[in-house]
Amino acid sequence: MHISEGVLSGQVLVAGGVLAAAGTAIGLKKMDYERVAEVGILASAFFVASLINVRIGVSSAHLILNGILGLLLGWAAFPAIFVALILQAVLFQFGGITVLGVNTVIMALPSVICYYLFSNIIFKSNSLAITAAFLGGFLSVLFSGLLLGVALIFTEESFFEMVLLIVGANFPVMVIEGIVTAFCVMFLRKVRPEMLPGYVK
Amino acid sequence: MKRLFIKWVGLVSLGLLFLAPGKMAFAHKVNVFAWVDGNTVYSESKFNGGRVAKDALVEVFDMNGEKLLEGRTDDKGNFSFAIPEKTAMRIVLKAGMGHQGEWTIPVEEIGGDVIADETGESGMGTPEKIIETPVSEADTPKMPNAFNYLSKEDVAGIVERELDKKMKPVVEKLNRLLDPHKKPSVSDIIGGIGYIIGLVGLGAYIKSRKEKI
Numbered sequence: 001m002h003i004s005e006g007v008l009s010g011q012v013l014v015a016g017g018v019l020a021a022a023g024t025a026i027g028l029k030k031m032d033y034e035r036v037a038e039v040g041i042l043a044s045a046f047f048v049a050s051l052i053n054v055r056i057g058v059s060s061a062h063l064i065l066n067g068i069l070g071l072l073l074g075w076a077a078f079p080a081i082f083v084a085l086i087l088q089a090v091l092f093q094f095g096g097i098t099v100l101g102v103n104t105v106i107m108a109l110p111s112v113i114c115y116y117l118f119s120n121i122i123f124k125s126n127s128l129a130i131t132a133a134f135l136g137g138f139l140s141v142l143f144s145g146l147l148l149g150v151a152l153i154f155t156e157e158s159f160f161e162m163v164l165l166i167v168g169a170n171f172p173v174m175v176i177e178g179i180v181t182a183f184c185v186m187f188l189r190k191v192r193p194e195m196l197p198g199y200v201k
Numbered sequence: 202m203k204r205l206f207i208k209w210v211g212l213v214s215l216g217l218l219f220l221a222p223g224k225m226a227f228a229h230k231v232n233v234f235a236w237v238d239g240n241t242v243y244s245e246s247k248f249n250g251g252r253v254a255k256d257a258l259v260e261v262f263d264m265n266g267e268k269l270l271e272g273r274t275d276d277k278g279n280f281s282f283a284i285p286e287k288t289a290m291r292i293v294l295k296a297g298m299g300h301q302g303e304w305t306i307p308v309e310e311i312g313g314d315v316i317a318d319e320t321g322e323s324g325m326g327t328p329e330k331i332i333e334t335p336v337s338e339a340d341t342p343k344m345p346n347a348f349n350y351l352s353k354e355d356v357a358g359i360v361e362r363e364l365d366k367k368m369k370p371v372v373e374k375l376n377r378l379l380d381p382h383k384k385p386s387v388s389d390i391i392g393g394i395g396y397i398i399g400l401v402g403l404g405a406y407i408k409s410r411k412e413k414i
Contacts, residue, residue: 048390165297
């Protein structure tokens, strides 16, 4: 999902930067500082996840984990992903510093969307919660793919063809992320329910 | 009921995994790597993790941004072309979906007369023999003869070719060392996590200060 340096036009970079800054500001403001350690742990998980390559047949893609970040952190996913992306850009040369804003929006906005869509279903019945968590992981990658397509509109020729390509290539990742997210949420529900959104004692 | 549901979700997702059309590489970084050998520029294109970038667009620009040529990588991610002119070159690889990598060849790497010299490997045998004769057979009458038909340019050419031949393994080794296709190292990963822990500490510190005041 990382867009490389030098692909996008200046306007797209600036727009991405502004949106990312706004999202990060909201995230920092809304972040509960009691949970700063949790944000850090999830940022680390995100940072490392992109090194885990999923090889299916001839294709390979990597985990993103933005679904679980969104479900657990809400808006705080923005600063977490922003920091992790800076480090990925500097240390791994994934993405780049100028595309940081765009990449942050591509990965963090779907997290927030999934937070609003699914966070209040997590404490419903088991099957509902599993479905919600799976969809959270699945859809956040799908939305990221769509946003990636939008960011690339101005540089690639045909939008629909490219979105199909991106979604097709990332389909296995969506399914895996869905499963991973569902497992995480069900596990946390049992052992640390207070980490999940909407927890009432 | 619950077990059944989990089983069902698992089975369906596994099924989807194997059905998934996975023809496209979708890694997070793509690298192009190019070197000069004689009068040809060779380039190698790989995704991070070592998968080759097949059928990807390669564009070659000079330093003024003017496009010199373009082509597509083959099944092994390789693309080679004859040096079009003696200038520094920027080789840009476009692997689609926002993946792009580039490599610059400075003008010093492009040899002096490489563009004119087309003889290449096949021509190498002959000059070698010529130069060997006067060295091994040291009898005087042959010496002037040898120098008669070895002009200054010939000697320069021979030296150049011989040097190229001798230096080839060294250059290849250097190229391997400079090869950007390496994976992130453990120290990179641990360093990154360390940074995040540091930021968490900073956050906690700021919070504790706010509470005191």
